[in-house]
Amino acid sequence: MKYIELFAGCGGLSLGLESVGFELLFANELSPMxxxxxxxxxxxxxxxxxxxxxxxxxxxxxxxxTKKEIAKRLRENPQTFPKYDKGRSDLSTDPENxxxxxxxxxxxxxxRFLEQNVAVAERIRKQNIDLVSGGPPCQSFxxxxxxxxxxxxxxxxxxxxxxxSLTKPKVALLENVSGILRAFKVNGGKYFAWYEVxxxxxxxxxxxxxxxxxxxxxxAAQNRPRFILLALRKDVFGAIQNQVEDSEVAHIxxxxxxxxxxxxxGAQTIPFQxxxxxxxxxxxxxxxxxxxSSLLRIESEKDFYSVEDAIDDLNEYxxxxxxxxxxxxxxxxxxxxxxxxxxxxxHEKRGNSDKVKMRFMLYQHLSDLKLKSSSEPLQGVxxxxxxxLQDPEGSALSDSSITxxxxxxxxxxxxxxxxxxxxxxxLLDYLKHLSTKKQTQRALLRSSPxxxxxxxxxxxxxxxxxxxxxxxxxxMARFQSFPDWFQFRSKVTTGGKMRRFEVxxxxxxxxxxxxxxxRALGETVKAVLRLAE
Numbered sequence: 218m219k220y221i222e223l224f225a226g227c228g229g230l231s232l233g234l235e236s237v238g239f240e241l242l243f244a245n246e247l248s249p250m251x252x253x254x255x256x257x258x259x260x261x262x263x264x265x266x267x268x269x270x271x272x273x274x275x276x277x278x279x280x281x282x283t284k285k286e287i288a289k290r291l292r293e294n295p296q297t298f299p300k301y302d303k304g305r306s307d308l309s310t311d312p313e314n315x316x317x318x319x320x321x322x323x324x325x326x327x328x329r330f331l332e333q334n335v336a337v338a339e340r341i342r343k344q345n346i347d348l349v350s351g352g353p354p355c356q357s358f359x360x361x362x363x364x365x366x367x368x369x370x371x372x373x374x375x376x377x378x379x380x381x382s383l384t385k386p387k388v389a390l391l392e393n394v395s396g397i398l399r400a401f402k403v404n405g406g407k408y409f410a411w412y413e414v415x416x417x418x419x420x421x422x423x424x425x426x427x428x429x430x431x432x433x434x435x436x437a438a439q440n441r442p443r444f445i446l447l448a449l450r451k452d453v454f455g456a457i458q459n460q461v462e463d464s465e466v467a468h469i470x471x472x473x474x475x476x477x478x479x480x481x482x483g484a485q486t487i488p489f490q491x492x493x494x495x496x497x498x499x500x501x502x503x504x505x506x507x508x509x510s511s512l513l514r515i516e517s518e519k520d521f522y523s524v525e526d527a528i529d530d531l532n533e534y535x536x537x538x539x540x541x542x543x544x545x546x547x548x549x550x551x552x553x554x555x556x557x558x559x560x561x562x563x564h565e566k567r568g569n570s571d572k573v574k575m576r577f578m579l580y581q582h583l584s585d586l587k588l589k590s591s592s593e594p595l596q597g598v599x600x601x602x603x604x605x606l607q608d609p610e611g612s613a614l615s616d617s618s619i620t621x622x623x624x625x626x627x628x629x630x631x632x633x634x635x636x637x638x639x640x641x642x643x644l645l646d647y648l649k650h651l652s653t654k655k656q657t658q659r660a661l662l663r664s665s666p667x668x669x670x671x672x673x674x675x676x677x678x679x680x681x682x683x684x685x686x687x688x689x690x691x692x693m694a695r696f697q698s699f700p701d702w703f704q705f706r707s708k709v710t711t712g713g714k715m716r717r718f719e720v721x722x723x724x725x726x727x728x729x730x731x732x733x734x735x736r737a738l739g740e741t742v743k744a745v746l747r748l749a750e
Contacts, residue, residue, distance in 0.1 A: 218743070219344060221245075221384065223324055223351030223377055227254040227705065227725040229697065230350055230392065233735020235259070236549050237743065242346060243315045245278075245327050247354075248720040249291045250707040251728075252321045257706050260319060264291060265706070276315075278322030278330060279304035290321075291707070294718045301326040302333065312340035324376045331383045341384045348742055349381055352392035352730050374414040381448065382421035387749070388742050389423060389448040392730050397444050398429065398494065411444055412488040419480040423448035424473050427494035430504075430512045433666045434497060435737040436548075437698040438527035438541060441669040443730075444494070445738065447745065456749040465503045469495060508744030511737045524680060525663040527695040528688075530558060532681055545700040549732060554702035562704045563690040563722060567674065571632035574685035576606075576651045577678040580660040582625045584680065587662055595621060602648075607656065609649040619644065628685065661688075667696040674710055674723045693726045698733040 222231050222244040231244060241259070246252045252275065256262045260274045264287060272287075279301045282289045298304065301322075308320070308330055315337070320327060331338040353373035374391060381389045391414065400407035415425040425448050432441035449457065458474070461467045476492035486492065497504050497513060504513040515521060522541050530539040546556065558564075569577070583599045598618045605612050614622075619641045626635040627647065638644040655675075661667060663680040670676070674687050690705055705722040720728070730738075 218348070218746075219346040220348040220350060221341075221346060221386070223349065223380060224353050224373070225251075225255055225319065225351065226729050227251045228259045228703075229699065229729035229732050230352060230735040230738070231255070231259055232549055232699075232703070233730070233732040233737070234348075234350065234739040236732070236736050237739040239348065239739055241317060242341070242344070243318045243320060245320045245322070245324060245351075247295045247321075247323055248718075249293055249295070249321055250720045251725050252319055253291060253706040254704070254722075254725055256319055258703050260317070274318045276307035276318050276320050277305070278308060278320050278326045279306045280322075281305070295323070296718050298322055298326070301329045306330075310334050310336065312337045324373065324380060328376060328379050328383065331380075338383050346384065346386045347746060348388050348390060349377075349384060349386040350390040350392075350738075351377060352728075353377055354728075374410075375417045378414070378417040378421050378423075378448075381418070381423060385450065387450050387453050388745060389418065389446075390738060390742060391446040391448070392734075392738070393444045393446075395429065395442040395444055407488075409488045411446070411494070412492065414446060415476070415492055416480060416486070418446070418448040419477050422451055424451065424454040424477050425492070426469060426473055427492070428509070428512070429494050429496040429498075430734070431497055432698070432731040432734045433515065433521045435512060435514050435731075435733045436522060436544070437696070437731040437733045438522035438524060438666050439669060439696040439698075439731065440666040441697075441731060441734070443734065447742070449745070453746070453749045457745065460748045463506050465500075466506055466509075469503065508741055508748055511740035511744065514737070521666050523664050524661045524667050524696070527667070528692045529663075531561070531564060531689070531692055531695070532679070532684055534681070534683055542695065542701055545695075545698055545733075546702070548698075548736065549700040549703075551700065551702040554700075556701060561691055561701055563694065564692070565709070566689060567687055567710075569686055571628070571630065572651065574632050575628045575630070576653065576658070577660065577685040578628050578682065579648075579651065580658060580678055581680065581682050581685075582622070584660040584662055586621075588664060603656070605648060606652050607654055609645075609652050614641075614645065614648075622648075632685075670727075673727070690722045690726060693723065697726055697729055698731045699726070699729075700732075 218239050219242050220234055220239045221242050225231060225244040225246040246255060253264045256264055256275045262272045262274050264272060264275060277290060279299050280290055280293060283305055284307060377391055397411045400409050415427060418425045425446055428445040430443055430445055432439050458470050461470055472492060476486060479486050479491055495503055526541045529535055530537050583602060586595055586599055595617060598621050601615050601618045605614050622644055623638055626637050629636050657676045660678050661680045677688055679686055705725055708721040710723050711719040711721045
């Protein structure tokens, strides 16, 4: 089964798709830094190798630099990429030259290339490819970031739909954050981004089926809810409708038919009334049936993989092995990989100051509140302590907070020993020393799946009270369900203005589609196509 991957990132979705039998026609990614990781793991090309002329599978759609200036290309700001027909391009008008390649650059310029080179687009269409997939950048939709209805990146799902109209795959698969489901307030009304994306696909003759799923239900050790849009070509959709017998599943496709017909007639459609989305929590019985059953492999909360399951073998004191890590190797095998935690890649620890370590131990104590059912006096303690850290002079600790903290031990100011406080005054003086404006830092909960928003390394600290440190790239990758043989390339982290365009290792992990989710989505697409046959 052939597929094209757009917004490929470091390769999480591609890894999942290929594990269930999909074969890459070509991929596209904007960031040179993420492309370096994708190329190394999925195309087996090392862009940092001394003799870069041997790399044949990574092509720049357009660049300010020549192919020989690969070091400059790998640090190039994608916002400065010239237009396809104005810059230095590696693309050829020979349609076969794209096969098996990663195309670095903007989807806008890729669409421009296909429009100007009709023979290339025609060859893709003639191959009747099974799938075009991808996860457009989603920060402007995310509830964890700055939601901006007019952010230019919000148009990327529409550019995705345009690419689909040029290439005509059987199925298109778009992945995005749950925040895309939350309405923006615009001119006193509501704007639903997910609905506008569905309308965009309908406008290019594709039938949208919208899902709300979670990576924890397919085995990832992360509570990562995601919006999925499956857009089906007209002939595929019609064939499926004739095959579906289950009433619940048939209802989903009937609603899509109604929405599509109304859109094509020019009549106004209304979110939720004319088209809704299938939610894995609210519509569980439907997810137990084909073609959606691959997305609900784990139903019960007690069976979810936890933070401890994912990374406990990687901590400095562990002597245990990880069944979770072994499961990932089985799901995504690599014949050349020999597991050895001592030499594992991307597991370098980052240094933290004594003051930060002191604060981390405090966060670890606060996380204890979530490990047991909160009794009435302890409700609000965490919020109260965090508020005090942000403004020690303008806020006060509650009696419940003081009582809770006086029972705990803390790191001394030199970070070498544990201390206790016998009075509220001494405790308050200690906490004032830890004041910070950061609002997002927390300790992970060892017994629960990791949270989804972990692309910034300083936002989470280890759960183990013997370890006052942030997480390594490898630990983050474990949550996302990357196998240990998968190596992240380029810079480890970045800062300042470079955050606007650089995609270092931590960000690559945080932005990725979890490979286990990619695997389940691949199985879902295969089930859809089996129905169509």
